[in-house]
Amino acid sequence: xxxxxxxxxxxxxxxxxxxxxxxxxxxxxxxxxxxxxxxxxxxxxxxxxxxxxxxxxxxxxxxxxxxxxxxxxxxxxxxxxxxxxxxxxxxxxxxxxxxxxxxxxxxxxxxxxxxxxxxxxxxxxxxxxxxxxxxxxxxxxxxxxxxxxxxxxxxxxxxxxxxxxxxxxxxxxxxxxxxxxxxxxxxxxxxxxxxxxxxxxxxxxxxxxxxxxxxxxxxxxxxxxxxxxxxxxxxxxxxxxxxxxxxxxxxxxxxxxxxxxxxxxxxxxxxxxxxxxxxxxxxxxxxxxxxxxxxxxxxxxxxxxxxxxxxxxxxxxxxxxxxxxxxxx
Numbered sequence: 001x002x003x004x005x006x007x008x009x010x011x012x013x014x015x016x017x018x019x020x021x022x023x024x025x026x027x028x029x030x031x032x033x034x035x036x037x038x039x040x041x042x043x044x045x046x047x048x049x050x051x052x053x054x055x056x057x058x059x060x061x062x063x064x065x066x067x068x069x070x071x072x073x074x075x076x077x078x079x080x081x082x083x084x085x086x087x088x089x090x091x092x093x094x095x096x097x098x099x100x101x102x103x104x105x106x107x108x109x110x111x112x113x114x115x116x117x118x119x120x121x122x123x124x125x126x127x128x129x130x131x132x133x134x135x136x137x138x139x140x141x142x143x144x145x146x147x148x149x150x151x152x153x154x155x156x157x158x159x160x161x162x163x164x165x166x167x168x169x170x171x172x173x174x175x176x177x178x179x180x181x182x183x184x185x186x187x188x189x190x191x192x193x194x195x196x197x198x199x200x201x202x203x204x205x206x207x208x209x210x211x212x213x214x215x216x217x218x219x220x221x222x223x224x225x226x227x228x229x230x231x232x233x234x235x236x237x238x239x240x241x242x243x244x245x246x247x248x249x250x251x252x253x254x255x256x257x258x259x260x261x262x263x264x265x266x267x268x269x270x271x272x273x274x275x276x277x278x279x280x281x282x283x284x285x286x287x288x289x290x291x292x293x294x295x296x297x298x299x300x301x302x303x304x305x306x307x308x309x310x311x312x313x314x315x316x317x318x319x320x321x322x323x324x325x326x327x328x329x
Contacts, residue, residue: 015295017197018260020190020224023183027257028218033210033246042241045285046278056277057100057315060308061107063276064091066294068134068265070113070302072233081118085125088112091305092312099316109305110294111164115140116157123161132163134199138189141232143168143203147185154192165189166199168232171206174216182216186223199227199265202247205237210246217250227263233300238268241282248286261291267300273311276304 051059069088071080088109097103113134114122122133135157139145154165167189173182190198200220204213217228228247231238244266251262266279276299283291291297313321 016260018221018224018226018262020187021222021258023180023219023222025179028179028215031211031214031218031250033214035210035242038210038242038245042245042282045241045282046274051277053315057312059277059280060273060312060315061100061102062292063273063280063299063308064107064305065110066292066297066299067109067304068111068113068267068298068300069109069305070233070267070300072113072115072136072140072302076115076118078118078121081112081114081121082125084114085112085122087305088126088131089129092309096309096312096316100312110298113164113166113300116153116160116162119157119160119162133161134164134166135160135162136166136168136201136232138167140166140168140201141203141234143170147188151188151192154189158192158194158196162196164197164199165193166201166229168201168203169216169220171203174202174207174212179215179219182219183223186220186225190224197226198224199229199263200225201229201232201267203232203235204230204239204243204247205235210243213243213246214250217247218254221250221254221260221262225262227265227298229265229267229300231266231268231300233268235268239266239270239300241278244279244282245286248282252287261296263296263298264291265298265300270299270301271303272307273304276308 069084071084091109092107108129108131111132111134112122112126113136116135116137119133119135126133137153137157138150157165169182169186186200202213202216207213207216220228230243248264251264255261270276270279280292283297310321
């Protein structure tokens, strides 16, 4: 199983955006998820090595192109964001690139994700790379602020140059089954984003059931979400394969009904190359290799790149390097 890395100037692939559709409460009402069946299916992912040797190296290179390289800490500074952007510009050490023989092949992360306050800093630091800046918005991570405040935050991030906006839904709307309110709010956020792509963060660890996760996924897609995302990374339970399977199957159902392809972003706790390979295998098996592109799949991660670099070096030399040889800054 090999994956081709597209090498072009911008790294962007033309893709039909989700125009949004009317809220279909009959469709939402038909959604049911069997957790036991999901768990059985998820347990088969990663039960054996999916790729080996040179194929594994190719998959790991591909994984780099689908990382939203992220810093969302209370002590973030402009300097930290600039160092993260420098890493995004050169995600692999030059000696690793040389030994892999990848030359001028474009191997850059899918985006750099920061708080609104640092959007301008990141945009300037990434100028000329084609790497988009993603901003977390709408009162991240809890999502509990007046809707006018959240919309204004989106508008300011877009004005500062963010090309992607990761919004947070109000989990209480899902727990109450207030699908109209959730739809209306995400629709308003989509409008505020303009040309910027919108990723809706569900906070799946706080939605109680897989059926709730599935219904929330559908409502957000109907409202115009370009991506659905598991978590803020701040919840007690973040991305896992069971919840991913739920969301991926809703993406597949939505594509079958509308012809529109929605992206998926697992976030929180994905820190090893092995984790990345499991999620990539799940995407390939459930949606096809076609979905393993940055415009349809992203990892929300801060430390994943470090382990991928270590694994790539091990594949070349047979030895694991210390973490400090692949510093994030």
